[in-house]
C-alpha cells in the first residue's frame with residue numbers, strides 16, 4: 001500500500017526515518033543502560049532489542065509513524081505524546097480515504113496496524129499508549145463493523161473447469177506454441193501445487209527439480225518455494241511435490257518438460273525458436289514425455305520460469321507479475337465461456353483445496369500440499385465443496 005503523498009520537508013522525513021529504529025526499541029530502557037553500563041554493552045543490548053522486531057513490522061511501523069507525524073504537522077497537532085482524540089480523528093479520516101478507483105485506501109487491518117505503530121512508539125518512549133483510550137478503541141470497532149462485508153471470494157477452478165480452460169490453449173505451432181506450453185504448465189502447476197499467484201510468478205529455473213518417486217519409480221517434480229506470504233524471511237524453505245498425472249494431457253511433469261525444452265531452445269538463441277517449432281514432430285498427446293526429460297544445461301538457474309510471452313510468440317527476459325498470472329487465468333476462463341470476473345490467480349489454489357476435499361482428502365493432507373497452517377482456512381474450502389461432509393444433519397435419521 002503506497003502512502004498518499006504527504007507534504008513533509010525532506011529533512012524532517014529523513015530525521016523521522018533515522019529516529020524510528022531507535023524509537024521502536026525500548027529507548028527508555030536503553031537510556032538507562034547507557035547511564036549504568038559502557039557504550040559497548042549498551043550497543044550490544046540495542047542490537048538484540050532491534051532484532052526482536054521483524055524487519056517487515058519495523059518497516060510498516062516506520063511508514064505508519066511518518067504518515068502520522070506528517071498528519072500532525074499539517075493539522076498542527078502533537079505526534080508524541082499524542083492526544084487520543086487526535087488519533088481517533090486521524091484513523092477515522094484514514095478509514096474514509098479512497099483510491100482514485102473508488103476503493104478504500106486502507107483495510108481495517110492496516111488501520112489497526114497504524115494504531116499499533118502509534119502505540120509502539122509511545123511504549124518505546126515510556127509513554128502510555130493513546131490508542132488504549134475508549135475513543136480510539138471505539139473508533140476502530142466502528143470501522144470494523146462498518147466495513148464488515150462478506151469476503152469477495154473467487155470461484156475455485158475444479159478439475160472439470162481446468163479441463164475447460166485447457167481447451168482454450170492456442171493451437172500447436174507458430175506463433176501460439178510458446179504461450180501454449182507456458183500456460184499449460186502455469187495452470188497445472190498452480191492447481192496441483194496449490195500455488196499463490198505471487199509464488200508462480202517468482203519461480204526460477206533453479207527452483208524446479210526433476211526427481212523420482214521411490215515408491216513407484218515414476219518421475220516426480222519438486223518445486224522449491226524460496227519465500228512465501230506467511231514467511232517472507234524465507235527461513236523455513238518449503239517444497240511442493242507434484243506426481244506424474246495419470247493422463248499426459250494433464251500431467252504437470254510433461255507440461256514442465258515441454259516448456260523447458262522450448263525455453264532452453266530460446267535461451268540458446270531466440271532466432272532458432274521459430275524453426276525449432278516448425279520442425280517439431282507431430283505431437284502424440286496421449287504419450288507421456290515426462291519419463292525421458294533430462295535437465296537442460298542451456299538453461300540458467302536464475303532465469304524466470306514464467307517469462308512474458310507476446311502475441312507474436314516472442315519471449316521476454318523478465319518474469320510475469322502476479323497480476324499477469326491472474327490475467328492469464330481470467331483470459332482462459334473467458335475463452336471457456338466463463339465470466340472472467342469470477343476468477344483470479346487464487347482460483348487455482350482454492351481449486352486445489354476444493355477438488356482435494358471432493359476427492360476425500362483429509363484436512364492434514366490438503367494442508368500439507370497447500371502449506372496452510374490454519375485448519376479453519378481449509379475447512380472453509382471443504383464446506384464449500386461438500387456442505388454435507390462432517391455434518392450432523394446426515395445423522396438425524398430423517
Ligand SMILES: [Zn+2]
Pocket residue numbers: 244245247248251252253254255288289290291
Ligand atoms: Zn507425464
